[in-house]
Amino acid sequence: MGHSLAASNPFVADSEPESRADFIRKTYLHLAGAVMAFIGIETVLLQLPIIHQFALFAMSSNLVWLGIIGGFMIVSWLARSLAAQSESKAVQYSGLALYVVAEALLFAPLIIFAQLVTGGGVIMTAAFMTLLLFGGLTAVVFFTGSDFSFLKTTLTVGAFVALGLIVSGALFGFGLGTWFSVGMIAFASGAILYDTSNVMRHYREDQYVGASLELFASVALLFWYVLRLLISLYGRS
Secondary structure, rough: OOOHHHHHOEHHHOOOOOHHHHHHHHHHHHHHHHHHHHOOOOHHHHOOOHHHHHHHHOOOOOOHHHHHHHHHHHHHHHHHHHOOOOOOHHHHHHHHHHHHHHHHHHHHEEEHHHHHHHHHHHHHHHHHHHHHHHHHHHHHHHHHHHOOOHHHHHHHHHHHHHHHHHHHHHHOOOOHHHHHHHHHHHHHHHHHHHHHHHHHHEEEOOOOOHHHHHHHHHHHHHHHHHHHHHHHHHHHO
C-alpha cells in the first residue's frame, strides 16, 4: 500500500513543472489558511475570561510555564505525526488543526502580556516584521534554488541548546534576556530556510498539508521571538 502511494505521488523534486506548481500553491494556501485560523482562534480566545485566568496561571511560575511548554511539545509531536500521514486527508487536516489550536493556546499568555505591558502596539509590528522576514527568506530559497539541507545538523544542535537554556532558566530562575531572543530569531530564520528547501525536495505531491504545518511551525516560532524581542526593547525605552 505504501509503495503504491509513493509511486502514484512522486517527490515534488521529481515532478513535472505543473505538478510542482500545484503542490506549491496548495502548500502556501494551506499555510495562509493556518495563519488566518490562528488569528481567528486567538481573537476568540482572548475574549474568554478563562483564557486570562490561564495566562495568569502560566505566568505565575517558571515551572508552570515549563510544564505548559512540555505539554505543547507532546501535542506538537502528535499533530506532526497525524499531518505526515498520507493515507487519509482527514487525518492530515486533524493534525494541522490540532497544531494551530495548540499554538493559539500557547501564544495567549504572551499576547496578553504584550497587551498589558505595551498596550498591544508591538503585536502588529511583530506580525509585520515576521511577514517581511518570512517573505524574504522564502524568496531566497525560490530564486536561488539553493539546497539548505546542510542546516539540519546545526538546527538540531541549536534546538537542544535552546531547550537546555529554557529548562535551566525555568529551574534556576534566571532570565534568558534580549540576546537569547535575537539568537532564536536567527534559529527560526534558519528553520524557515531549511523547511522551505526541504518541502521542495523531500515531500511527495500529496503531502502539502504536512508541508504547510512545518512552515507554519517555523513562522510561529519566528513570530514568538520577534514579539518577545520587541516587548523587551519596549521595556527599555
